[in-house]
Amino acid sequence: MTVETAEVRDAPRAKSAATKIRRAQQDPAWLRWSLTGLAVAVVGVLIVLPVANVFAGALAEGAAVYWKNLVDDPDTRHAIGLTLTVVPIAVTANVVFGVAAAWAIARFSFPGRTLLTALIDLPFSVSPVVAGLMFVLIFGLQGYFGAFLRRDGYAIMPYLVAALLVLLLAVAYFVFRPSHPRARRGLWKTPPLGLAFVFATVFVLLVLGQQAFEVWPANKSLKIIFATPGLVLATAFVTFPFVARELIPVMNAIGADEELAALSLGANGWQMFWHVTVPNVKWGLVYGIILCNARAMGEFGAVYVVSGHIAGETDTMPLRIEKLFQEYNMPGSFAVASVLTLLAILTLVVKRKLEDRIPQSEQGRRTGAHP
């Protein structure tokens, strides 16, 4: 009898299936409300109050000063511009990698797959400062390539561009090739060896072209550390796992059936990818990009080490916050911080919206440790 009355009393509270609580799981009301109050207070003090303080600090001297702090300070303006340059490059690189890694790992089995999946997570356990240090050790003045970069840094450009071009050609070849061997005509019949010959030609042409026309200046130092390329590298390292981590479980959950159907109906790789794979995983992809972007925008430690803090040159937004803080320009510092806070809030809202749309069979995504 008592059981029933308790259930009747709590009926309105236990409406949704997820929160359906039976009698044995029901704590007394005083405990319920005091624990809830405590939890809300903890979230309030640890999370809500700081966020409120960011905006209070930014608007302390009025909206006009706030706006002035953001747009009239040339160094702050430059920092915003630099962040908006560095982040898209790093995020794009990691999206391309994430899609490739997810395709390889979720669609095929091969020896070392578990190891590869584990290695992708590696950057999460590296302290950002150590991540920055790594690139200083490689590209810094005293680093392994330091002397070379200083003497004739642009000499690597033809190789870099050639490698990129060859990669694009390879992608194009594999992606547009008809899926069925019998449908391959003309150029598509080219065996891999012939393909390798074309690639080698592209490579040699570019390197020779550089020697003949000097597209890139010779004997000029190329700055990577204390310059934008270093910022991109450090940001890309720190945000490396995000997209792959989100895509792999989503692709696993969806399975390859629809892709196989597309192929059997005569689609080539490109058509299958754009008309089947991308629409299937798009929310997972957006989710990964959102998280990757949030972390990239806010990255501090790794970027701090490689930037050299040249105001108006290599300061990104988080570094600008620190510099203004050191200069005791609190309203200015909070103004920049408020922009990043708005971005964080926006990220949370979009993230919440997306979580309902992503296939949820995968375990460990939400438990996932990492952001």
Next chain:
Amino acid sequence: MASVNRKVLPGFSLTLGYTVFYLGLLVLLPITAVFVKAGSLSLHDFWGAVWTERARAAYLLTFGTSFVAALVNVLLGGLIAWVLTRYTFPGKRIIDALVDLPLALPTAVGGLVYASLYVENGWLGRFLVPLGIRGAYTRLGIVLVLVFVGLPFVVRTVQPVLADIDPEAEEASSSLGATRWQTFAFVILPTLFPALITGFALAFARSIGEYGSVVFISGNMPFKTEIAPILIVARLEEFAYGEATAIAVVLLVISFSMLLVINFLESWSRRHDR
């Protein structure tokens, strides 16, 4: 498992090749560089860099504050996870979403705002400093930001496990005459234990490497409030690359061992689940 014949689906060699290439270039090569650089130091130099009094103080502080912060996180995170899975109250969805904020908020913003909250005329400092509680530029401040940074890790690890607990176990326990408290201590807590430990390890691992938020609030005084990553930056600014690398290797080895521990714990708690 969706592993398909490589002859049917296109792009295996291309995507795997690119994955390994990009991973090697951006992640493995730099990590190797650190170890190679550290290996080029003589044992004497290496030891001289990682075992100075200042470095020892920094390790002790890093681990001490990370440990305390992770412990606090287990308590607070466990409480929040409990309230979010077991109770309904107005604004629950907002609280649930807000728990993720420390992951989305740049660490520099977290550090900046915590520093200004707990200084003498800050929103919280004006009440706490007269009581003798100084949250800014002290070790307490480091713990505070580390609690902020690590909170989501514990909540998000415990929450799904708590939601999956079979109500029958609790019913059986209470029908056998256990009080609510006994049920909690002897039925629920043991089930949650692996998740709590995993959450602890995740928060701890994150705290060890944390830099952006701590640098604002700690004041960075050697021997007092200087954590290991700050010491690395200090060495780098003196252009002492060798010494910085040596300390970095110590941190890396610890982080990688933490990673192994976490992987073990996660497989342990998954076994525990079934």
